[in-house]
Amino acid sequence: MKFNWFRFSSPATFYGLAGRLAPWSAALALLTGALALYWGFFETPDRLGGSNPQKEYYRIIFIHVASAWLSMWLYVVLAAWSAIGLVFNTRLSYMMAVSVAPTGAIFTFLALFTGSFWGRPSWGTWWDWDPRLTSELILFFLYVGYLALHSAIDDARRADRASALLAIVGLVCVPVIFWSINCPDPNQCAALHQRSSMSQIDGNILFAMLTLTFSFWMYSFYTSFHRVRNIILLREADTTWVNEQLAREGGA
Amino acid sequence: MNGMLGTFVVIVRRDLTLALRRGTDVLTTLFFFVIVASLFPLGVGSEKELLRFLGPGVVWVAALLASMLALERLFASDYADGTLEQMLLTPQPLSVLVLGKVVAHWLLTGLPLALIAPLLGLQYGLEGASLGVMALALLLGTPVLSLIGAIGAALTLGLRGGGILLSLLVLPLYIPVLVYGAGAVTVSAIDLADVQPFMALLGAFLILALAFAPLATAAALRISVE
Numbered sequence: 001m002k003f004n005w006f007r008f009s010s011p012a013t014f015y016g017l018a019g020r021l022a023p024w025s026a027a028l029a030l031l032t033g034a035l036a037l038y039w040g041f042f043e044t045p046d047r048l049g050g051s052n053p054q055k056e057y058y059r060i061i062f063i064h065v066a067s068a069w070l071s072m073w074l075y076v077v078l079a080a081w082s083a084i085g086l087v088f089n090t091r092l093s094y095m096m097a098v099s100v101a102p103t104g105a106i107f108t109f110l111a112l113f114t115g116s117f118w119g120r121p122s123w124g125t126w127w128d129w130d131p132r133l134t135s136e137l138i139l140f141f142l143y144v145g146y147l148a149l150h151s152a153i154d155d156a157r158r159a160d161r162a163s164a165l166l167a168i169v170g171l172v173c174v175p176v177i178f179w180s181i182n183c184p185d186p187n188q189c190a191a192l193h194q195r196s197s198m199s200q201i202d203g204n205i206l207f208a209m210l211t212l213t214f215s216f217w218m219y220s221f222y223t224s225f226h227r228v229r230n231i232i233l234l235r236e237a238d239t240t241w242v243n244e245q246l247a248r249e250g251g252a
Numbered sequence: 253m254n255g256m257l258g259t260f261v262v263i264v265r266r267d268l269t270l271a272l273r274r275g276t277d278v279l280t281t282l283f284f285f286v287i288v289a290s291l292f293p294l295g296v297g298s299e300k301e302l303l304r305f306l307g308p309g310v311v312w313v314a315a316l317l318a319s320m321l322a323l324e325r326l327f328a329s330d331y332a333d334g335t336l337e338q339m340l341l342t343p344q345p346l347s348v349l350v351l352g353k354v355v356a357h358w359l360l361t362g363l364p365l366a367l368i369a370p371l372l373g374l375q376y377g378l379e380g381a382s383l384g385v386m387a388l389a390l391l392l393g394t395p396v397l398s399l400i401g402a403i404g405a406a407l408t409l410g411l412r413g414g415g416i417l418l419s420l421l422v423l424p425l426y427i428p429v430l431v432y433g434a435g436a437v438t439v440s441a442i443d444l445a446d447v448q449p450f451m452a453l454l455g456a457f458l459i460l461a462l463a464f465a466p467l468a469t470a471a472a473l474r475i476s477v478e
Contacts, residue, residue: 141424148420152411161475162407166421169403169468173425176457 263352
């Protein structure tokens, strides 16, 4: 059987596919999210560490780490769709990029927000100009800049391409910004945030964390599919297939 | 004169002539820089130790803001009178034209900032070598600001509320220059030998920005003016 790889690169066909995939992603997100939260609350140890243990409050790790991962990955997804759009000049890629961006911004905010609630009991401070915290904050600014630029331009084509270019410039700059804040000499600036320590982590905690990450991925899929459907309808409002589609759905 | 160098020189000369006929534009940026830097001692108090501590950062942040505010003018007048469209149609590579415009822009905004910065440093009680380091770091850093900023200026060309949007896009990207620029001045007060890696990194940023920013700006201009 010959499979046409470009079948779903047309907004008209992708609209249907996204509509079929969205409920599945939502269901998976809810199921795995519930499982992860149950596991995180009831199957993991109540305290962590040796002499100065972290008590119940460490459980924010599940949301914190998962949303921090998603915040970074979704930016890569955003930049990738932008690049594909600029190279192949496909409208749908830009629509996907625009649909991913708000979710990414929300996860970035969530990572900062939960991090500050975790920092208060464990470090004794809401905020610290630590390299990791600062780069996450800058990632948030990049998302905001992308969304602001996109919404400031009325012409959809220019908005798509201009913000796509900005996303790619941002992607190039992120490592530079990260290393400039994460100063090369560790003696000169102490970092509060610990480095990643995945290998030493308790199996149950890891399970809950990875499951919740999967749930967040599914949630991102769900919101992006939902948003991209709206964008497709808005942009293609004048075409016959949208009118037929809307008539079939019994809506407006 | 022809070839890419010729094009470059023509653009630089044209932009310099145009700007110098309306000299106030150059002075406004410069005075903005001076005023912002002079506001801080009034706000935080004039203790010598405090000011010496804040000085490098404050001067750098003021330079960032000044060069960002000047960016709006980079393409705006050419866009308004249609010159920019003609430039897009020329057979010369657009990135060379862009580089010429950015260099002229830097000569009019960045260079004066770097030259006057030691005076502001005196106001903050910086001494001797630190003043020189500050001027040198600004000489290396402000062209990077102009180059990165040009991308933002091209993207926001002709948009409503372009100026405030531009700051949202460009300021996060300025951070590495700020970190190492201010870092160089702070370190120079302790040991002058430690300044070298900071300068090397600023130089590296400049080379990278020189190589890639004009290309990105050219692409952005084509997107904005089509």
